[in-house]
Amino acid sequence: MRGWMGKFRSLFLFGALTMFLxxxxxxxxxxxxxxxxxxxxxxxxxxxxxxxxxxxFVIVMAIYAFVLLRYREKKxxxxxxxxxxEGNKAxxxxxxxIPIILLLVLAIPxxxxxxxxxxxxxxxxxxxxxxxxxxxxYWWQFDYADQEISTSQEIYxxxxxxxxxxxxxxxxxxxFWVPAIAGKMDTIPGENMNTMYLEAYEExxxxxxxxxxxxxxxxxxxxxxxxxSPDEFDxxxxxxxxxxxxxxxxxxxxxxxxxxxxxxxxxxxxxxxxGVGPNLGNFANRxxxxxxxxxxxxxxxxxxVHPDEVKPGNQMPAxxxxxxxxxxxxxxxxxxxxxxxxxxxxxQSVEE
Ligand code: CUA
Numbered sequence: 001m002r003g004w005m006g007k008f009r010s011l012f013l014f015g016a017l018t019m020f021l022x023x024x025x026x027x028x029x030x031x032x033x034x035x036x037x038x039x040x041x042x043x044x045x046x047x048x049x050x051x052x053x054x055x056x057f058v059i060v061m062a063i064y065a066f067v068l069l070r071y072r073e074k075k076x077x078x079x080x081x082x083x084x085x086e087g088n089k090a091x092x093x094x095x096x097x098i099p100i101i102l103l104l105v106l107a108i109p110x111x112x113x114x115x116x117x118x119x120x121x122x123x124x125x126x127x128x129x130x131x132x133x134x135x136x137x138y139w140w141q142f143d144y145a146d147q148e149i150s151t152s153q154e155i156y157x158x159x160x161x162x163x164x165x166x167x168x169x170x171x172x173x174x175x176f177w178v179p180a181i182a183g184k185m186d187t188i189p190g191e192n193m194n195t196m197y198l199e200a201y202e203e204x205x206x207x208x209x210x211x212x213x214x215x216x217x218x219x220x221x222x223x224x225x226x227x228x229s230p231d232e233f234d235x236x237x238x239x240x241x242x243x244x245x246x247x248x249x250x251x252x253x254x255x256x257x258x259x260x261x262x263x264x265x266x267x268x269x270x271x272x273x274x275g276v277g278p279n280l281g282n283f284a285n286r287x288x289x290x291x292x293x294x295x296x297x298x299x300x301x302x303x304x305v306h307p308d309e310v311k312p313g314n315q316m317p318a319x320x321x322x323x324x325x326x327x328x329x330x331x332x333x334x335x336x337x338x339x340x341x342x343x344x345x346x347x348q349s350v351e352e
Contacts, residue, residue, distance in 0.1 A: 028180050028347075029207045036181030037162075037199035041113045048109060052102055117183060120195060123164045130164040131155060134273075135174030135187035137214060138221040138314055139291060143273050149240040150271070152278030153291050154224045155208075156342065158233035159200050167194045175212035178225050184211050200227035205287060205347040216313040222291040226342045239339035243270030243281045248332060255332030258325050266316075269336065277316065284337035287347050300330040 027033055034040040071082070122128050132143040133155070142155040157163045167176060169187040177184040178198065185196040200206065210221035228236065245268070248256040259267075266277035273279055286295060290310060293299040302309075304326040307316035321329065 028204050031179040033180060035201050035204070035206070036178075037201075038117055038182030038197070039178075039180055041116060042183055045110055045113055049106055052106060056102070117196065119197075120164065122162060123195075128162065128164065129158070130166060131157075133165045133167040133176060133187065135167070135169040135176065135210065135214075136315075137171050138210070138217040138311055139278055140176070140208075140221075140223045141273055141278065144237070147237050147241065148272060149237065149281075150268070150273035150279045151240065151282060152280075153288070154226055154286055156226045156228065156233060156236050157198055157200060158230040159203055159227045161199065161230065163198045165196050165198065167196070168192075172214050173212050174210045174214050174221065176208065177211040178206050178208040180206050181225060181227075186212060198225065200225065203227050203229060203345060205342070205345050207347075217311040220290075220292050220311050222288070224287055224347070226287075226345065228342050228345070232341045236339050236341040239341065240270070240281065243338045245269040245271065245281075249335055252328070252332040252335050255328035255330070258321065259329050259332055262321050262325075263329070270338075280333060280336060282336060282338050283333045284335060285339055285343065295334075297327070297330050297334060300333065301326045304329060 028035065031039055031042065031046075034043040123130060129144070130146070132145060134141040134143070139152055140155070141150065141152050143150045165176070165185070167185055167187045169189045171189060173189070174187045175184050176187055176196075181200050182196060182198050185194050188194065204227055206225040206227065208223040208225055210218055212218075214221065263277075266275075268275075268279045268281070270279070270281035284295075289295050289300050290303050290307075293303060293310065301323060304321065305323055306318055307314055308318045
């Protein structure tokens with residue numbers, strides 16, 4: 001009975017672990033499949049520390065096994081007390097020096113990587129992109145000050161270029177994390193500005209997370225990093241700069257009017273940042289609605305009318321407009337596809 005239970009238990013544990021760990025190797029999401037400069041550096045540090053741990057484990061286990069076998073109690077020797085040795089100087093030195101060496105081996109690349117990731121030497125140089133990042137409950141704002149454009153939830157960057165981020169929060173502490181490209185950085189309200197940089201090696205849509213408990217919808221505070229070729233990035237900037245907030249197809253004019261009437265005090269369409277709510281200039285190009293919902297009219301209407309049910313605790317007022325009006329607003333918003341850049345990129349997601 002016990003053997004059967006034991007087998008069942010290990011099978012269960014193995015199955016659960018497999019389910020859990022499969023999430024770790026997904027492309028464009030995992031720190032274990034680095035696709036950017038920062039994540040690669042961090043992955044190398046992980047490998048070094050794991051190698052050291054394995055080395056220590058093997059040595060300790062080998063000594064342990066040797067002592068167990070070699071000095072175990074033998075028949076006829078039950079009452080013999082072995083010679084007692086204390087304070088062996090050579091041994092004391094060895095097991096003090098070895099950990100020091102191991103810690104040094106770990107510390108040198110760690111300190112090096114820390115300085116490397118904090119490097120800001122080329123910020124402000126000609127042609128070097130800087131994006132202002134603001135964490136909000138529960139969405140991300142991205143302002144490209146030099147380009148005079150603003151977007152939210154999806155940050156576009158050119159591949160193989162260092163993109164500097166100046167980071168703040170508008171309300172509480174959040175943490176910006178794109179595991180496949182870079183490490184984490186907190187965004188903090190007030191005067192304190194944090195900085196980091198992104199450098200993606202390949203084009204793609206990379207999943208980003210908020211990594212600091214910031215309220216009831218913290219776990220829904222997803223964003224995307226969309227890395228495109230430098231040429232495509234320039235095209236995207238141009239597309240974004242050319243958004244005309246007045247323009248809309250005739251068929252969705254009622255929706256546009258309703259949007260301007262009800263939503264424009266917080267949101268913006270194109271141009272600079274809206275401040276209170278996300279800039280929706282390229283809304284229809286987004287991979288997700290509100291960072292989490294599949295882009296469909298049905299989901300959008302649901303989000304407009306009942307935002308609190310989708311993202312508890314967020315700032316958007318519930319039932320501001322009727323379902324009927326929300327449908328018209330949704331028709332309008334789904335026309336806001338001002339750029340084709342990045343549309344061909346496939347997204348992999350943890351929710352799918
Ligand atoms: Cu923002 Cu967690």
